[in-house]
Amino acid sequence: MPAPLTTPAAATVFTMVLTQGPVSRVEIARRTGLSSAAVTKAARPFIEAGYLEELEATDRPGPGAGRPASPLAIKPDREFFAGVKITDDELIGVVTDLRAQVLVGAHRPLTTSSPEGVVATLADLVAELLAADPAYRQRCHALGLAVSGDVDKAHGMVRYSPFLNWRQVPLAKLAAAATGLRVTVENDVKSLTVAEQWFGEGIGASSFALVTVGVGIGCGLVVNDRIVAGSHGVAGEIGHIPVGGEAPECHCGGRGCVEAIAGTAPIVTAVREALGDAELTIDAAIDAAHAGDVAAREVFARAGHAIGLAMAAMANLIGPERIIVTGDVQGLAAYDLFEEQISRSFASQAFGAAADCRIFLRPRPFEQWARGAASVAIQTFFTLQER
Amino acid sequence: MPAPLTTPAAATVFTMVLTQGPVSRVEIARRTGLSSAAVTKAARPFIEAGYLEELEATDRPGPGAGRPASPLAIKPDREFFAGVKITDDELIGVVTDLRAQVLVGAHRPLTTSSPEGVVATLADLVAELLAADPAYRQRCHALGLAVSGDVDKAHGMVRYSPFLNWRQVPLAKLAAAATGLRVTVENDVKSLTVAEQWFGEGIGASSFALVTVGVGIGCGLVVNDRIVAGSHGVAGEIGHIPVGGEAPECHCGGRGCVEAIAGTAPIVTAVREALGDAELTIDAAIDAAHAGDVAAREVFARAGHAIGLAMAAMANLIGPERIIVTGDVQGLAAYDLFEEQISRSFASQAFGAAADCRIFLRPRPFEQWARGAASVAIQTFFTLQER
Numbered sequence: 001m002p003a004p005l006t007t008p009a010a011a012t013v014f015t016m017v018l019t020q021g022p023v024s025r026v027e028i029a030r031r032t033g034l035s036s037a038a039v040t041k042a043a044r045p046f047i048e049a050g051y052l053e054e055l056e057a058t059d060r061p062g063p064g065a066g067r068p069a070s071p072l073a074i075k076p077d078r079e080f081f082a083g084v085k086i087t088d089d090e091l092i093g094v095v096t097d098l099r100a101q102v103l104v105g106a107h108r109p110l111t112t113s114s115p116e117g118v119v120a121t122l123a124d125l126v127a128e129l130l131a132a133d134p135a136y137r138q139r140c141h142a143l144g145l146a147v148s149g150d151v152d153k154a155h156g157m158v159r160y161s162p163f164l165n166w167r168q169v170p171l172a173k174l175a176a177a178a179t180g181l182r183v184t185v186e187n188d189v190k191s192l193t194v195a196e197q198w199f200g201e202g203i204g205a206s207s208f209a210l211v212t213v214g215v216g217i218g219c220g221l222v223v224n225d226r227i228v229a230g231s232h233g234v235a236g237e238i239g240h241i242p243v244g245g246e247a248p249e250c251h252c253g254g255r256g257c258v259e260a261i262a263g264t265a266p267i268v269t270a271v272r273e274a275l276g277d278a279e280l281t282i283d284a285a286i287d288a289a290h291a292g293d294v295a296a297r298e299v300f301a302r303a304g305h306a307i308g309l310a311m312a313a314m315a316n317l318i319g320p321e322r323i324i325v326t327g328d329v330q331g332l333a334a335y336d337l338f339e340e341q342i343s344r345s346f347a348s349q350a351f352g353a354a355a356d357c358r359i360f361l362r363p364r365p366f367e368q369w370a371r372g373a374a375s376v377a378i379q380t381f382f383t384l385q386e387r
Numbered sequence: 388m389p390a391p392l393t394t395p396a397a398a399t400v401f402t403m404v405l406t407q408g409p410v411s412r413v414e415i416a417r418r419t420g421l422s423s424a425a426v427t428k429a430a431r432p433f434i435e436a437g438y439l440e441e442l443e444a445t446d447r448p449g450p451g452a453g454r455p456a457s458p459l460a461i462k463p464d465r466e467f468f469a470g471v472k473i474t475d476d477e478l479i480g481v482v483t484d485l486r487a488q489v490l491v492g493a494h495r496p497l498t499t500s501s502p503e504g505v506v507a508t509l510a511d512l513v514a515e516l517l518a519a520d521p522a523y524r525q526r527c528h529a530l531g532l533a534v535s536g537d538v539d540k541a542h543g544m545v546r547y548s549p550f551l552n553w554r555q556v557p558l559a560k561l562a563a564a565a566t567g568l569r570v571t572v573e574n575d576v577k578s579l580t581v582a583e584q585w586f587g588e589g590i591g592a593s594s595f596a597l598v599t600v601g602v603g604i605g606c607g608l609v610v611n612d613r614i615v616a617g618s619h620g621v622a623g624e625i626g627h628i629p630v631g632g633e634a635p636e637c638h639c640g641g642r643g644c645v646e647a648i649a650g651t652a653p654i655v656t657a658v659r660e661a662l663g664d665a666e667l668t669i670d671a672a673i674d675a676a677h678a679g680d681v682a683a684r685e686v687f688a689r690a691g692h693a694i695g696l697a698m699a700a701m702a703n704l705i706g707p708e709r710i711i712v713t714g715d716v717q718g719l720a721a722y723d724l725f726e727e728q729i730s731r732s733f734a735s736q737a738f739g740a741a742a743d744c745r746i747f748l749r750p751r752p753f754e755q756w757a758r759g760a761a762s763v764a765i766q767t768f769f770t771l772q773e774r
Contacts, residue, residue: 150739150740205618206618207617207618219704221704221705223610223611223613223615224610224611224613224615226610226611228610228611228704228705228706229706230594230705230706230741231592231593231594231706231707231708231744232706232708232740232741232743232744233706233739233740234702234703234706234738234739234740234741235703235704235705235706236704237703237704237738237741238703238704240699240700240703240736240738241628241700241703241704242630242696242699242700242736243629243630243643244632245631245632245633245643246632252738252739253735254699254735254736254738255735255736256630256632309629312627312629312641313627313628313629313700314704315621316621316622316624316625316627316628317606317608317615317622317623317624317625317628317701317704317705318608318615318617318622318704318705319615319616319617319618319619319620319621319622320618321618321619348640348641348642349627349629349641349642351621351624351627351639351641352537352620352621352639353537353619353620353621354617354619354621354624356619357618357619
């Protein structure tokens, strides 16, 4: 059942076709430094197992090549993957193909945040998703779960998730028992970063950053082609860069944190104060700003300023090739209110050539966080495990 | 003449003995994942060429081993390396052995900053250093140069060095012609980071940061075992994280930068204002603080606060295992004035387990910057070059 991953070369060749294909063997050899014979040998078992196929030879032979190149391509429906994002009040699930294209999606509200209750609802949701097509049941073996907080992917353990109030929950084990699938668990921002790295704006960039704007301000980093995990389990906490001077206080105990200025809660508080309405919701705050209220717009601009400064601080330190900005529902609904100020403040604080870093906006439906979870399952499925 | 680097395995095995030896073949095989036979094959040419030697077998055989383990060790005087740090007013040079131990050092004042003038003085300095021992002339083939600013190591080019006012200077080529040595050129902070990675506090850490305090505030980063270079040539610019709110303005065009608070120049300015002495030097400012002047001490404490916040911002983003703090002469002379506030502010702003990151002070003579340059020459000498 597992993919035919017998050697590092097999993993390298397959990953290249998956993330950059269709691509000819000659081109794979050039990009990986493997010999043509090694590429052919590595690809064969994947072709035999139906993961790869050889496309028709193109008419034009490559430069200097004696015979036309037959590109290798993925057969996307050879294997399906389930992905579920777990929030504090709902589960969002998808089934994707091998290239992380979303084929079907579904939501389930959560009435409890106990691990057992969440896993029971999860099993229902996954069963519903896989029932959508008999092929899913047959050819889906892996489920990815994305959770905010401190996750130990190697052991499938949620060490601490503040929103769910979970500590040391062996989620992979519980979910595997409930679904019969191989389960990977990863932090939600890292999952989204993996999706961009293999299947999105990160392709071809050895270094990039993903910044998420919403309830919190998060960040996933890829440096020298690898996710930055943090030696002590903490990395990408762009929300706690102190760009706001001595005020305001943040829930983390620090001061001046981006998240204490630009997260959903401080924005709501500031707009409530500005408009003198103690009951105002974030949606109403966004509406007021969209309707042109100057005080409300100023709050969002200040948030954008803080985000732009933090992105510049990150670019000054790491020098990513690109920065992708995305968010949760509220973060994206307000994005046009931040955008100009983010760009302006980023440019004002980026050091020298760090300002050349390109910024992409990826307005994504929340379902994409579930796709991130599936991407981690895909990446794990096709990564040679250490024995 | 070049080291017998024929395969990636040879480079891996040699580097492990150099940075972590003496170490047995069995242990090398365990740590690298190579077979014992591959380790033996990789080590042989280095033994034959005199770079490695087999130590006496230890009395106790390793656990489960049938025969006693004979550790492999470096012969440190098989090859010597020259390293020179170029500042705006002097050259500091050293000769080191294979393990980057400084054997001899010398200074030369610079009377010009023209590339030709600097290279002429450099050639004199290197000749003096190598004349100290006939073995140096015989067995020193490589010279490392460390320069502040934007350096293109691959092409041996100083793209821009503000202190020297150099742009697009082909320094490696000029210095190779003048000295007859193989020359590497690297940014000075990255050079010092390489010295820590291979021969210092970075050994065994897959991720660490080096922070330098002085005229400027710099940072070298190693993440997932590799130096962070920055896609656009900019990385490690911790001095331009805006922790100081909207004021003060920085020479980079940004606001609130650490360097605009904690660099030598702003400290001098602030102490001058506090003491009402427009002619005060940095040495006098440090003396005043050491003598207990409250206003002067406050300036240094503010600087330490800014440095500690920036280190926390970096740790929140990257999650280094360790942070090594070092500096130039002035930075280190003042370090006791910063130290307590750096630790306190770091702890207040580090996010969760990022606070577990250990901070080391490495009070180093300025000569260590020249040792950094030699370390880059060593690393380059023993790195398989792409053909």
